[in-house]
Amino acid sequence: MTGKQRNEAFEKIKESVLAYGVGIVSASEIDRIGIQKAVLKAMITVLEVVEGKLNERINYIIADGPNILSIPRYKMDKIKKGDLYHYSISAGSVLAKVTRDRIMREYHERYPQYGFDTNVGYGTKEHIEAIKKFGITKIHRKSFSPINDHFS
Numbered sequence: 001m002t003g004k005q006r007n008e009a010f011e012k013i014k015e016s017v018l019a020y021g022v023g024i025v026s027a028s029e030i031d032r033i034g035i036q037k038a039v040l041k042a043m044i045t046v047l048e049v050v051e052g053k054l055n056e057r058i059n060y061i062i063a064d065g066p067n068i069l070s071i072p073r074y075k076m077d078k079i080k081k082g083d084l085y086h087y088s089i090s091a092g093s094v095l096a097k098v099t100r101d102r103i104m105r106e107y108h109e110r111y112p113q114y115g116f117d118t119n120v121g122y123g124t125k126e127h128i129e130a131i132k133k134f135g136i137t138k139i140h141r142k143s144f145s146p147i148n149d150h151f152s
Contacts, residue, residue, distance in 0.1 A: 001094070003101070010098040013091045020092075021049030022099045031143040040069040046092075047071065064089045111137055 001009065014020065023042025030038040043063065051058055060075050064082035082089040101120050108116035113134050119127045121139075128146060140147055 006094055006098050006101075009091075009094045013094060017091070019050045019053035020095055021046035021053075022095055024099075024103075027139050027141045030141050034143075036067075036069050040071065043068075043071060047074070062086055062089060064093065107139055111139070 023045035025038040025042050029041075033041070047058060047061070058074065060077075061071060062077050062079060062082060064079060066078045066080045068078055070076050070078070079085060079089070083093045084090075104116045104120040107121075108114070114130045114137070115124075115126055121127070123146065131140070131147065136142065136147055142148060
């Protein structure tokens, strides 16, 4: 999907679902607990938000990726390339991606030299050059390459 298509889908998804949530984990926490536990924490946050909105316990979860950690005390299927097979996983991916892109554009206001408005935090050549020139910020994940290769 293009960025425009994702943003349009984002709004349609929000309008058409009974409940949704987005879990956000900071870069420093990802560095501290690791990416798998950070993903688990974000999923639990979403689960709590959705259960609160629905005012009932979720009884079955499908998630994208066979290697993610299970949510304790919930029946859960982890599906390889789940976003290709399940609309709900695809919708969750859109919500997450658009939210992340919007956060990165906000970071661009604070750190314009890194080009977060266009690279949205991915390790493009220009982003790597900016890191080499200006160093890292508190939003960079120090446990990820290439940052951990140069700044740890």
